[in-house]
Amino acid sequence: MRIDPLASWNEGRAKQSIIEFVSRVTDSGTPDFVPPTERIAVFDNDGTLWSEKPMYVQVLFALDRVDMLAPMHPEWRDQEPFASLLEGDVGAALAGGEHSILEIVMATHADMTTAEFHEIVREWLASAKHPTTERLYTEMVYQPMLEVLSYLRANGFKTFVVSGGGIEFVRPWAEEAYGIPPEQVIGSSIKTAFRMRDGEPLLVRSPELNFFDEKEGKPVAINQHIGRLPIAAFGNSDGDLQMLQWTTAGPGPRLAVYVHHTDGDREWAYDRESSVGRLDEGLDEAREKDWIVADMKKDWKIIYPHEMG
Amino acid sequence: MRIDPLASWNEGRAKQSIIEFVSRVTDSGTPDFVPPTERIAVFDNDGTLWSEKPMYVQVLFALDRVDMLAPMHPEWRDQEPFASLLEGDVGAALAGGEHSILEIVMATHADMTTAEFHEIVREWLASAKHPTTERLYTEMVYQPMLEVLSYLRANGFKTFVVSGGGIEFVRPWAEEAYGIPPEQVIGSSIKTAFRMRDGEPLLVRSPELNFFDEKEGKPVAINQHIGRLPIAAFGNSDGDLQMLQWTTAGPGPRLAVYVHHTDGDREWAYDRESSVGRLDEGLDEAREKDWIVADMKKDWKIIYPHEMG
Numbered sequence: 001m002r003i004d005p006l007a008s009w010n011e012g013r014a015k016q017s018i019i020e021f022v023s024r025v026t027d028s029g030t031p032d033f034v035p036p037t038e039r040i041a042v043f044d045n046d047g048t049l050w051s052e053k054p055m056y057v058q059v060l061f062a063l064d065r066v067d068m069l070a071p072m073h074p075e076w077r078d079q080e081p082f083a084s085l086l087e088g089d090v091g092a093a094l095a096g097g098e099h100s101i102l103e104i105v106m107a108t109h110a111d112m113t114t115a116e117f118h119e120i121v122r123e124w125l126a127s128a129k130h131p132t133t134e135r136l137y138t139e140m141v142y143q144p145m146l147e148v149l150s151y152l153r154a155n156g157f158k159t160f161v162v163s164g165g166g167i168e169f170v171r172p173w174a175e176e177a178y179g180i181p182p183e184q185v186i187g188s189s190i191k192t193a194f195r196m197r198d199g200e201p202l203l204v205r206s207p208e209l210n211f212f213d214e215k216e217g218k219p220v221a222i223n224q225h226i227g228r229l230p231i232a233a234f235g236n237s238d239g240d241l242q243m244l245q246w247t248t249a250g251p252g253p254r255l256a257v258y259v260h261h262t263d264g265d266r267e268w269a270y271d272r273e274s275s276v277g278r279l280d281e282g283l284d285e286a287r288e289k290d291w292i293v294a295d296m297k298k299d300w301k302i303i304y305p306h307e308m309g
Numbered sequence: 310m311r312i313d314p315l316a317s318w319n320e321g322r323a324k325q326s327i328i329e330f331v332s333r334v335t336d337s338g339t340p341d342f343v344p345p346t347e348r349i350a351v352f353d354n355d356g357t358l359w360s361e362k363p364m365y366v367q368v369l370f371a372l373d374r375v376d377m378l379a380p381m382h383p384e385w386r387d388q389e390p391f392a393s394l395l396e397g398d399v400g401a402a403l404a405g406g407e408h409s410i411l412e413i414v415m416a417t418h419a420d421m422t423t424a425e426f427h428e429i430v431r432e433w434l435a436s437a438k439h440p441t442t443e444r445l446y447t448e449m450v451y452q453p454m455l456e457v458l459s460y461l462r463a464n465g466f467k468t469f470v471v472s473g474g475g476i477e478f479v480r481p482w483a484e485e486a487y488g489i490p491p492e493q494v495i496g497s498s499i500k501t502a503f504r505m506r507d508g509e510p511l512l513v514r515s516p517e518l519n520f521f522d523e524k525e526g527k528p529v530a531i532n533q534h535i536g537r538l539p540i541a542a543f544g545n546s547d548g549d550l551q552m553l554q555w556t557t558a559g560p561g562p563r564l565a566v567y568v569h570h571t572d573g574d575r576e577w578a579y580d581r582e583s584s585v586g587r588l589d590e591g592l593d594e595a596r597e598k599d600w601i602v603a604d605m606k607k608d609w610k611i612i613y614p615h616e617m618g
Contacts, residue, residue, distance in 0.1 A: 037490055114532055158492070171536045181346055182536030183467070183493075192532060194525035194551055201554045203532050216503035223423055223501060223512050225534060227480045227491030242503055245510045 005151040008144040008301045008308075014257070014294040018148065021255040022155050025231065032253045034231055036156035041232040041255075042222060042243060043149070045163035045170055045187075047277040048236045048259050049178060050141040051130075053268040055090075055276060057137045058165045059101065061124055063090065065108035073107075082107070105166075106207035110190055114168060114203040121172045135306070138177050143308065144300045145234070145259070149178055152232070160230075162222060163187040164214040164239050168205075186225045188213040214239045219246035236261065241282040244291065256291040258282060263297040314460040317453040317610045317617075323566070323603040327457065330564040331464050334540065341562045343540055345465035350541040350564075351531060351552060352458070354472035354479055354496075356586040357545045357568050358487060359450040360439075362577040364399075364585060366446045367474045368410065370433055372399065374417035382416075391416070414475075415516035419499055423477060423512040430481045444615070447486050452617065453609045454543070454568070458487055461541070469539075471531060472496040473523040473548050477514075495534045497522040523548045528555035545570065550591040553600065565600040567591060572606040 009015040025034040046052035066085050076082035081100040084093035094100050125138055133140065149159050161180055163170050167187030174180045189210040192203045213221045219242050222230065232255040233247035244256040261270050272280040286293050302308060318324040334343040355361035375394050385391035390409040393402035403409050434447055442449065458468050470489055472479050476496030483489045498519040501512045522530045528551050531539065541564040542556035553565040570579050581589040595602050611617060
């Protein structure tokens with residue numbers, strides 16, 4: 001008996017398309033064959049590999065850091081967006097949009113070494129619980145996507161995370177959660193600087209944006225880090241659209257998959273109107289170009305690993 | 310009979326140290342054991358993996374490009390550094406130092422797509438000959454270092470190039486020359502931008518520096534691309550010093566190797582006084598910290614692959 005590599009996927013076009021694509025590129029007798037070194041697959045993280053509601057996990061992390069750092073910053077009581085945050089009004093704090101988020105990130109992610117930040121992320125993820133499910137965030141990865149990652153790797157693919165979130169926020173746990181080593185994690189970043197402190201070399205994180213790995217930034221980052229065109233890309237939002245366009249631009253077989261959040265009971269249902277993980281333009285383009293749209297409600301037997309029998 | 314993995318190395322401290330290091334980190338019965346995922350080795354390129362005299366290969370490439378593009382740039386006749394270059398006076402052209410080089414690079418490396426640049430580099434390397442040896446540049450890689458690369462990979466290491474030169478200048482040929490795939494090549498870069506041209510996505514190279522991967526930049530780039538500390542580093546100049554400091558800063562066994570250009574007959578002899586590939590501060594620190602200094606004249610039986618029997 002053959003074991004189903006995508007056991008948590010219901011039979012349907014999405015599952016079938018993924019399997020057919022892998023069969024085509026690994027069949028050495030055909031013109032569609034792709035040598036293993038060129039089997040590059042890229043995955044968005046938030047909303048594609050784990051849940052991103054009610055807010056990106058990294059934003060929840062930053063809010064917890066604000067609470068923790070507040071005693072050392074009495075000036076925050078009178079300074080937005082921190083004042084609203086400390087009064088528990090996240091909505092008002094984030095009303096300033098990207099600018100407010102950037103200010104919160106810089107205040108909570110910088111002015112420490114890369115090693116220190118790594119430990120802070122690890123410790124937080126080991127205990128912080130999701131506000132509604134009360135599970136660890138690393139338990140809220142998608143079982144069907146874990147199967148896709150394993151299935152691709154078993155077929156000679158190299159799998160990469162290409163996240164709009166922070167590269168150093170994802171790396172500390174991606175190997176354990178996804179089997180993806182740090183050198184295959186790409187993301188947004190702030191600047192770091194090499195310093196000598198008492199004869200010991202350190203990398204210090206500066207409160208300055210280095211690269212924003214979203215929309216047009218994703219192909220740029222893929223080129224910078226990987227240096228060749230992926231042949232498969234998975235995303236869930238308009239922020240991934242250029243990555244899917246870039247991946248499907250090359251010759252030969254290409255796989256572009258959008259995860260569509262359609263399951264308000266088991267996860268969340270959102271697309272065109274959502275501020276987090278909006279999928280609007282991308283959904284139109286997916287239909288026009290006949291990309292795969294994986295419908296979480298119909299295509300996925302289970303969402304999270306803990307639901308496994 | 311056991312095959313010697315470093316057959317082009319003479320017996321001596323350098324060869325012995327490399328072999329002892331690899332034996333230690335791969336011996337699972339000891340506290341020095343390093344799991345395969347953490348066996349990261351980084352290599353400078355110019356002067357460490359291939360020759361860099363009389364000038365960096367990429368500078369020679371840029372000069373050839375200036376000649377080729379000159380008919381389209383009549384204004385260069387009156388504009389430095391191009392005017393001097395076109396009169397054959399490379400010394401005068403480069404007298405402006407880093408600024409002149411940057412101007413030449415931007416004029417010859419930008420305003421085209423990443424795919425176009427890749428092809429230009431491949432074509433040039435397929436025919437351009439070294440000014441004194443009259444060999445292809447890819448024939449001027451160091452046989453003893455190719456053996457180190459293979460030996461490390463055979464022992465579970467992932468090998469990376471960390472070049473002060475352009476990341477997209479090295480990638481087109483590193484896989485064939487060194488067995489190092491594009492996603493394991495790190496280097497300096499100019500900015501690229503995602504564009505749609507007639508519905509086709511492209512990455513266009515802009516004439517603006519993105520990152521300079523030299524000195525303090527090397528640890529920053531290693532952290533950005535790899536996300537963990539290497540355990541072995543190979544360089545040949547002061548530009549690699551911070552990379553060697555960074556690599557040896559971690560706990561457990563660490564290997565830092567400087568290739569010392571001591572062979573004026575078979576290659577070139579230079580160190581403290583050279584403008585290209587200066588090794589001065591690094592040589593002092595290597596002696597002070599007991600790093601390995603591979604003496605090309607004494608430690609290497611042959612330099613280039615074509616000398617093999």
